[in-house]
Amino acid sequence: MRWRHRLLHRGQLEEQLEKELRFHVEQHAADLVARGVDPAEARRQARLALGGPEQVKESCRDARGTRWLEDLWQDFRYAVRTLGQKPGFTTVTLCTLALGIGATTVMFTVTDGVLLKPLPYADPEKLLAVHGRSAIWNAAAFGEQNVAYLDFLDLKRATRSLAMAGWLYSGGTVSEPGNAAYVEWREVSPELFALLGVPLLAGRTFLPEEDRLGAAPVAILGYSFWQQRFAGSTAAIGQSVVLDGMRRTVVGIARAAFRLDGDEPDLYTPLGQNPGRFLQNRRAHPVGVLARLLPGVTIAQAQAELSAMAGRLAAQYRDTNADRGFDARILRPDVQDVAGTLWLLLGAVTIVLLIACANVASLLLSRALSRERELAMRTALGASRGRLVRQCLTESAVLGLSGGVLGVALAALGIRPFVVLWPGALPRAEEVRLDWRVLAFALAVSLLSGVVFGLAPALRVPTRHLEQALRSGSRTLAGSSRRLHGAFVVSEIALAVVLLVSAGLLGRTLVRLSSLDPGINIRNVLVARTALAPATLASPARIRIAWDEILERARRVPGADAVTLVDTVPMRPGNNQNGYWTNAAVPPENRQPMALSTCVTPDYLKVVGLPLHEGRFFDERDRMGSEPVIVIDDVLAKDAFGRDEAVGKRLWIPDMGSAPLKVVGVVGHVRYWGLAGDDQARVRAQYYYPFAQVPDAWLRRWSELMSIAVRTTVPPLSLVEPLRVSVRGAANDQVLYEVRTLEQLARSSVARQRFLLLLFAVFGGLALMLACIGIYGVLAYLTARRVPEIGVRMALGASGSDVIRLVLRQSASMIVIGVGVGLCAALAAGKILQRLVEGMQSGGVGTSVGMVAVLVAAALLASFVPARRASRVDPVRALREE
Amino acid sequence: MAEKSELPQGTLDLLILKVAALGPVHGYAIAQRLQQVSRDVVQVPQGSLYPALHRLENRGLLSADWRQTETGREAKFYRLTRKGQSQLETETASWQRLTEAVSLILRMSEGGAE
Numbered sequence: 004m005r006w007r008h009r010l011l012h013r014g015q016l017e018e019q020l021e022k023e024l025r026f027h028v029e030q031h032a033a034d035l036v037a038r039g040v041d042p043a044e045a046r047r048q049a050r051l052a053l054g055g056p057e058q059v060k061e062s063c064r065d066a067r068g069t070r071w072l073e074d075l076w077q078d079f080r081y082a083v084r085t086l087g088q089k090p091g092f093t094t095v096t097l098c099t100l101a102l103g104i105g106a107t108t109v110m111f112t113v114t115d116g117v118l119l120k121p122l123p124y125a126d127p128e129k130l131l132a133v134h135g136r137s138a139i140w141n142a143a144a145f146g147e148q149n150v151a152y153l154d155f156l157d158l159k160r161a162t163r164s165l166a167m168a169g170w171l172y173s174g175g176t177v178s179e180p181g182n183a184a185y186v187e188w189r190e191v192s193p194e195l196f197a198l199l200g201v202p203l204l205a206g207r208t209f210l211p212e213e214d215r216l217g218a219a220p221v222a223i224l225g226y227s228f229w230q231q232r233f234a235g236s237t238a239a240i241g242q243s244v245v246l247d248g249m250r251r252t253v254v255g256i257a258r259a260a261f262r263l264d265g266d267e268p269d270l271y272t273p274l275g276q277n278p279g280r281f282l283q284n285r286r287a288h289p290v291g292v293l294a295r296l297l298p299g300v301t302i303a304q305a306q307a308e309l310s311a312m313a314g315r316l317a318a319q320y321r322d323t324n325a326d327r328g329f330d331a332r333i334l335r336p337d338v339q340d341v342a343g344t345l346w347l348l349l350g351a352v353t354i355v356l357l358i359a360c361a362n363v364a365s366l367l368l369s370r371a372l373s374r375e376r377e378l379a380m381r382t383a384l385g386a387s388r389g390r391l392v393r394q395c396l397t398e399s400a401v402l403g404l405s406g407g408v409l410g411v412a413l414a415a416l417g418i419r420p421f422v423v424l425w426p427g428a429l430p431r432a433e434e435v436r437l438d439w440r441v442l443a444f445a446l447a448v449s450l451l452s453g454v455v456f457g458l459a460p461a462l463r464v465p466t467r468h469l470e471q472a473l474r475s476g477s478r479t480l481a482g483s484s485r486r487l488h489g490a491f492v493v494s495e496i497a498l499a500v501v502l503l504v505s506a507g508l509l510g511r512t513l514v515r516l517s518s519l520d521p522g523i524n525i526r527n528v529l530v531a532r533t534a535l536a537p538a539t540l541a542s543p544a545r546i547r548i549a550w551d552e553i554l555e556r557a558r559r560v561p562g563a564d565a566v567t568l569v570d571t572v573p574m575r576p577g578n579n580q581n582g583y584w585t586n587a588a589v590p591p592e593n594r595q596p597m598a599l600s601t602c603v604t605p606d607y608l609k610v611v612g613l614p615l616h617e618g619r620f621f622d623e624r625d626r627m628g629s630e631p632v633i634v635i636d637d638v639l640a641k642d643a644f645g646r647d648e649a650v651g652k653r654l655w656i657p658d659m660g661s662a663p664l665k666v667v668g669v670v671g672h673v674r675y676w677g678l679a680g681d682d683q684a685r686v687r688a689q690y691y692y693p694f695a696q697v698p699d700a701w702l703r704r705w706s707e708l709m710s711i712a713v714r715t716t717v718p719p720l721s722l723v724e725p726l727r728v729s730v731r732g733a734a735n736d737q738v739l740y741e742v743r744t745l746e747q748l749a750r751s752s753v754a755r756q757r758f759l760l761l762l763f764a765v766f767g768g769l770a771l772m773l774a775c776i777g778i779y780g781v782l783a784y785l786t787a788r789r790v791p792e793i794g795v796r797m798a799l800g801a802s803g804s805d806v807i808r809l810v811l812r813q814s815a816s817m818i819v820i821g822v823g824v825g826l827c828a829a830l831a832a833g834k835i836l837q838r839l840v841e842g843m844q845s846g847g848v849g850t851s852v853g854m855v856a857v858l859v860a861a862a863l864l865a866s867f868v869p870a871r872r873a874s875r876v877d878p879v880r881a882l883r884e885e
Numbered sequence: 886m887a888e889k890s891e892l893p894q895g896t897l898d899l900l901i902l903k904v905a906a907l908g909p910v911h912g913y914a915i916a917q918r919l920q921q922v923s924r925d926v927v928q929v930p931q932g933s934l935y936p937a938l939h940r941l942e943n944r945g946l947l948s949a950d951w952r953q954t955e956t957g958r959e960a961k962f963y964r965l966t967r968k969g970q971s972q973l974e975t976e977t978a979s980w981q982r983l984t985e986a987v988s989l990i991l992r993m994s995e996g997g998a999e
Binding site: 019058 | 911912913916917930931932933935936937939940943951958959960961
């Protein structure tokens with residue numbers, strides 16, 4: 004604890020040092036006197052022999068090991084004192100920094116939570132996702148393929164290198180306890196929770212003996228569902244829920260943070276209890292497979308074993324598994340589509356931070372210049388250059404850290420609103436929070452920005468021409484510092500140009516996208532997913548009757564004009580893609596062109612206002628047993644038949660049976676992928692087929708996907724409750740969910756662009772403001788320093804407007820260079836935007852010119868104030884001051 | 886009077902330790918003694934004497950206390966610690982090895998080695 008002793012008894016140490024050196028000098032002088040030297044002369048010689056007392060003391064202080072700590076403390080107090088003496092300067096700097104660091108911290112928190120944090124499972128780096136692979140699977144269109152249930156069971160039983168668990172995506176209606184409602188539900192194999200290493204909140208996981216047909220029906224509740232339906236009471240365990248008509252006993256409750264593939268399901272049931280025939284078919288691949296590497300196994304070994312297993316299955320089940328393989332990959336959160344947006348925003352916010360740093364740097368530089376005399380004085384008194392640089396850096400670090408503390412406080416307030424404002428659901432939003440990672444980031448950013456903006460002023464510490472610096476006072480200005488100031492202003496303007504031009508491009512894109520025709524009439528249409536009463540699902544005949552009844556009842560709701568069933572709705576997430584061919588020689592799946600497939604009832608045309616270009620739409624004639632028909636859109640007609648007449652031609656669509664389908668009509672193209680995304684979508688061709696011709700075998704599955712769409716004569720949202728009530732059904736368990744208007748869907752299809760525009764506009768405005776403050780500050784400072792020169796000019800006959808021109812010329816050259824550099828950078832930024840934002844187009848010269856004009860005007864205005872002040876300089880007084 | 890030569894880098898510490906080994910001594914006396922012993926050949930930079938003393942004290946090779954001089958004044962006296970003693974021995978040995986090696990080489994070149 005010697006260093007602490009030294010730190011605490013600093014005064015005493017100093018006193019002793021002083022005493023020791025005094026003793027030396029006096030002793031030396033006494034010796035000289037004894038040799039006959041005159042006392043005054045003796046003292047002089049003794050002092051000369053020792054050297055400058057302050058320099059010697061400094062070296063002695065350096066020799067103490069705790070020197071840096073003492074200095075740090077001293078510098079810290081000095082910094083706080085000097086900053087306190089200039090409250091205006093300190094406030095402006097701190098606010099600037101707090102804004103920059105706060106905004107950056109918010110963006111980092113979000114990016115970290117969504118993209119960087121590991122998955123919230125135990126040892127996530129040991130977790131793998133196992134996908135199916137086959138030569139004909141079109142992974143580009145459909146993403147990774149899942150695994151057949153029987154294949155999964157075989158793999159799970161046989162692999163030695165992996166532990167495995169499977170899960171199946173399901174939805175259903177819970178009719179007890181509480182009101183009937185649609186729920187998100189996952190059927191999982193019993194190992195799932197243990198495999199992920201996440202214990203339940205209460206109760207137990209499924210037992211192996213519960214994972215088979217006919218076992219006691221059980222369920223695990225999701226946390227949110229438990230909170231809503233059981234008010235968070237652990238007495239829920241042992242009670243029951245009725246899911247799709249089956250009463251299940253609750254055995255466990257999942258934790259609040261538990262997510263499966265990014266979602267929080269409402270319920271979990273044992274996968275083995277699902278009686279679906281598709282689970283016994285190795286051709287169907289519905290099961291998501293998660294795996295954990297067993298200790299000491301590498302992913303390559305696991306992959307080798309999976310490949311060997313695939314070979315064995317292929318030999319055993321030649322007709323279903325012949326070309327089937329399995330791939331194991333490290334499990335990663337699925338956030339692909341927000342990654343670009345987040346990086347973009349992090350980049351934008353970094354630009355704001357850089358501008359803030361440039362601003363503070365130029366403010367500090369101005370101060371460093373006016374302190375040049377002070378620093379020269381201190382050098383003359385024995386301070387080393389390194390010591391003064393260190394002190395300047397301490398001062399900026401204190402500024403940076405205080406700015407950082409304020410910034411983190413701002414960020415703490417800003418994170419929730421940001422997540423809420425995010426268009427749609429932000430994936431992994433539950434991971435977004437202030438934690439030590441964020442604090443470490445904020446600390447690093449604060450210190451780094453402290454160094455960045457502190458370095459330039461610190462390196463201005465004078466070394467040579469001390470005498471000149473001391474004598475010249477504060478009125479002269481070296482060319483180098485003027486250039487440095489200019490560089491700060493130029494970079495601020497350049498960065499602001501990048502943000503403003505980007506915001507302009509986004510705004511232009513949004514305007515263009517919003518004015519696009521979606522291809523249908525989106526006014527006054529309500530769509531809602533519909534879940535039939537569980538009891539009706541058993542028989543195809545009852546399903547058909549139930550849907551007819553729903554349509555009939557909905558039609559009778561006052562304000563409803565026309566009603567239709569539809570499975571996939573334009574601009575709503577979720578689609579159905581099938582390959583097609585124009586003759587019977589259909590090539591393998593991955594070589595077929597793809598089209599979006601939509602199943603509808605005849606009134607669809609009227610409900611969404613789809614324009615019919617040729618032939619007819621569906622009607623009562625198209626039923627089970629009559630010739631299978633489809634209607635195609637312009638794009639498909641052109642792709643498949645070129646300029647030939649499409650009506651009357653046939654299409655082969657393997658997923659809809661082996662019989663060809665007759666084209667009876669051609670309708671307009673609909674911007675299915677949203678206003679922003681449709682133009683560059685991979686699959687744009689569309690076709691429609693009648694719900695009445697869906698075979699009985701598929702009816703149950705189809706019924707899980709159908710929505711009703713209603714064209715209304717009144718504001719559509721006013722119809723939600725009447726509609727809900729009218730379709731309830733006899734058992735009160737037929738429910739609507741995901742109720743939207745087409746207008747809402749259209750708006751949300753450009754929500755990402757609107758959100759980006761909003762943030763870029765905010766950042767751009769912030770950048771503009773900071774840049775203007777920077778220009779103002781620098782010019783005010785530079786002109787204040789040129790007062791004597793201006794005085795001379797005016798004494799020699801320059802007029803006030805001459806002076807204004809002089810100052811403005813100086814700022815104009817900075818602005819021009821800044822805009823030039825900024826436009827080059829903006830060009831690059833525009834390219835990045837085009838890559839990451841749907842619907843962005845190149846060009847936009849007009850918009851860019853407009854944004855730059857705004858910036859130039861603001862910058863000139865900011866420079867006008869100091870210019871005007873300079874023009875009012877009184878030459879006599881200015882000269883006298885010199 | 887012989888021309889004064891500069892002290893080789895790092896030897897000041899060694900000399901200070903050697904002087905302090907003879908008994909408690911204050912800074913001025915160390916400077917005096919170094920000059921006397923080396924018969925004014927060695928230029929002791931007084932400015933770097935005190936930083937060196939403080940550095941050695943800090944490294945625990947010297948310890949210091951305040952006591953009265955013969956003339957009754959208070960001065961800071963430095964004393965060799967046990968750690969300083971062993972440091973002095975190793976440094977002396979290595980200094981001797983070095984000088985022997987250097988003079989060996991110098992003799993070699995005088996002898997006209999190829």
